Amino acid sequence: MGRSPCCVKAHTNKGAWTREEDQRLIDYIRAHGEGSWRSLPQAAGLLRCGKSCRLRWINYLRPDLKRGNFTDKEDDVIIKLHSLFGNKWSLIAARLPGRTDNEIKNYWNTHIKRKLISRGIDPQTHRSLNSFVARNSQNQLPDVDFSGRNTSSSSSSKKKKKRNAGSFDDGKGSGSGTTEEEEEAPKPPPPFDGDDHCESVNLDLSIGLLNSVSKQPNREKRRTPLYEETAASTASVSPSAICLCWQIGFQSIGHFCSNCQPASGSCGFR
DNA sequence: AAAATGAACAACCGCAGATCG
DNA sequence: TCGATCTGCGGTTGTTCATTT
Numbered sequence: 001m002g003r004s005p006c007c008v009k010a011h012t013n014k015g016a017w018t019r020e021e022d023q024r025l026i027d028y029i030r031a032h033g034e035g036s037w038r039s040l041p042q043a044a045g046l047l048r049c050g051k052s053c054r055l056r057w058i059n060y061l062r063p064d065l066k067r068g069n070f071t072d073k074e075d076d077v078i079i080k081l082h083s084l085f086g087n088k089w090s091l092i093a094a095r096l097p098g099r100t101d102n103e104i105k106n107y108w109n110t111h112i113k114r115k116l117i118s119r120g121i122d123p124q125t126h127r128s129l130n131s132f133v134a135r136n137s138q139n140q141l142p143d144v145d146f147s148g149r150n151t152s153s154s155s156s157s158k159k160k161k162k163r164n165a166g167s168f169d170d171g172k173g174s175g176s177g178t179t180e181e182e183e184e185a186p187k188p189p190p191p192f193d194g195d196d197h198c199e200s201v202n203l204d205l206s207i208g209l210l211n212s213v214s215k216q217p218n219r220e221k222r223r224t225p226l227y228e229e230t231a232a233s234t235a236s237v238s239p240s241a242i243c244l245c246w247q248i249g250f251q252s253i254g255h256f257c258s259n260c261q262p263a264s265g266s267c268g269f270r
Numbered sequence: 271a272a273a274a275t276g277a278a279c280a281a282c283c284g285c286a287g288a289t290c291g
Numbered sequence: 292t293c294g295a296t297c298t299g300c301g302g303t304t305g306t307t308c309a310t311t312t
Contacts, residue, residue: 054298087301088300090299
């Protein structure tokens with residue numbers, strides 16, 4: 001589209017980051033802060049694209065990242081938020097402190113999709129697969145798919161994996177996989193029913209919320225701690241907005257928006 | 271033991287929107 | 292107001308490694 005490339009690709013490294021590159025990036029950001037990604041590589045002495053530096057920092061090096069397994073509650077929050085927002089991974093990540101959109105996206109594609117399918121729930125529509133078949137048989141189109149593609153390569157085999165993340169050992173990969181174990185265990189009837197849940201979701205609300213949040217200037221959004229920003233923007237967007245803290249399970253994981261009363265343990269909007 | 275397969279996830283790509291001059 | 296630039300996002304690809312054949 002006639003845009004200049006984000007960097008001079010002839011002199012940039014690609015692929016896995018080395019420990020030295022990571023350290024350079026960390027040192028530079030500690031000294032100068034985030035931002036100016038385009039000029040950062042040169043300033044930090046890195047032969048990397050600025051975009052690549054940003055991604056590495058955001059997804060892997062940021063000190064506030066919570067590495068390791070996703071908990072059951074995080075699973076549930078992700079599923080519920082996905083039913084509201086679709087593949088808006090950044091919005092979902094904003095509500096899961098310490099998790100990145102990339103991490104959640106990967107986790108969704110590799111774990112949760114299969115989990116939902118095994119429960120008979122369509123991962124995109126969050127409706128029962130049976131109802132999907134039934135509606136198709138009536139010649140009706142399914143609900144709009146946010147991504148419009150089918151990336152699932154589902155397999156029934158569960159493999160226990162232990163990997164080192166990145167290009168070297170930092171301990172990140174050592175803890176993954178609890179949800180896989182859960183999947184193997186015999187499950188009670190699913191606590192989360194796609195149909196029931198979807199019926200309770202006001203799509204107009206979710207769409208309005210999305211637009212409002214996305215209208216905020218990007219740089220402002222980034223400066224604000226994720227969960228604070230989320231609650232504040234949600235509350236400020238619309239005075240009559242419905243607080244989702246309770247619905248999506250914030251309180252069960254110890255997070256409250258400004259509309260909620262932690263002391264009482266109840267949400268004012270509930 | 272080797273090859274094939276598939277899962278996991280880091281990293282890349284291209285686009286859209288925001289910002290700047 | 293407009294074009295150039297920067298940044299962030301979502302989708303996709305590449306790589307590694309565990310498991311299966």
